[in-house]
Amino acid sequence: MISTSVETARRPQPKPPQTEKGRQTREAILAALKRVLNTQGYYATTIGQVVTEAGVPTGSFYRYFIGKPEATLELVERLLANYFESIPTAHDLASFWQRELTLQNQHASLYESDRGLLGCYFTYDTST
Numbered sequence: 001m002i003s004t005s006v007e008t009a010r011r012p013q014p015k016p017p018q019t020e021k022g023r024q025t026r027e028a029i030l031a032a033l034k035r036v037l038n039t040q041g042y043y044a045t046t047i048g049q050v051v052t053e054a055g056v057p058t059g060s061f062y063r064y065f066i067g068k069p070e071a072t073l074e075l076v077e078r079l080l081a082n083y084f085e086s087i088p089t090a091h092d093l094a095s096f097w098q099r100e101l102t103l104q105n106q107h108a109s110l111y112e113s114d115r116g117l118l119g120c121y122f123t124y125d126t127s128t
Contacts, residue, residue: 014064026064028054033071038116042072075117 017023032054036045047068051058065071086106 014062014066017064022064025054025056025060029056029061029064030071030075033068034075034114034117037072037075038114041116041119042068072117079114079117 017026029050033045033050036049036053040049045068047058047061050068051061054060061071065074083106087103
């Protein structure tokens, strides 16, 4: 179960990047987090591993994210948004079976490419 601590809740909210370099740094951190999560899973992933993978100082992570749960949630939200946008509508395909086969292929592709990140979705507890 992924949860945030009271200490995390007291930290000031990070501000969005104001410069192109800031946006690139933030995206590099998210890309590194995704790679580490996909290889190690949520609980084994540390911020140290993520910033090393991204090639940025630890402070850069905390400049843009409160902590690992919030950064992971952003990745999961992006993953699911992209997935749902890619689902064809009924009028896009000739038959029910063609649509069903397309959906199954998309499910398999999503699971294969983002297994660790998708696992975070199933363990995230929004009640804490």
